[in-house]
Amino acid sequence: MNDDKIKGPASYFPSIEKTYGQPIEHWLGIVRAMPDARHMEQVAALKSGHGLGHGHANAIVAFVRAEQQG
Incomplete structure (x- = not known):
């Protein structure tokens, strides 16, 4: 079994970078x-102000909120 696979919100990051043409740090x-x-x-701001889809916006917000909680 391979445990190297990225899980959670970060699993969306490669797709987000490819789809929207910005590095993930830009969105974070x-x-x-x-x-x-x-x-x-925060999700609404990414969607309306930057054109992200709901799933991608939610993944970015969830990642940042988890990071801020420690």
């Missing part, structure tokens, strides 16, 4: 710059 930075916004507000 956008979410990190709005620390007081609620989860769905």
Whole structure:
């Protein structure tokens, strides 16, 4: 069994980079710059302001929120 496979929100990162043409740090930075916004507000900002799909936006927000919780 191979345990090297990336799991969770980060598993979307290669697809996000390919689909939207920006490195993942670009998208993470956008979410990190709005620390007081609620989860769905951050998702909505990525969708409406940057054209990301819901699943990709949600994965980015979930990753940043988990990172901020330690």
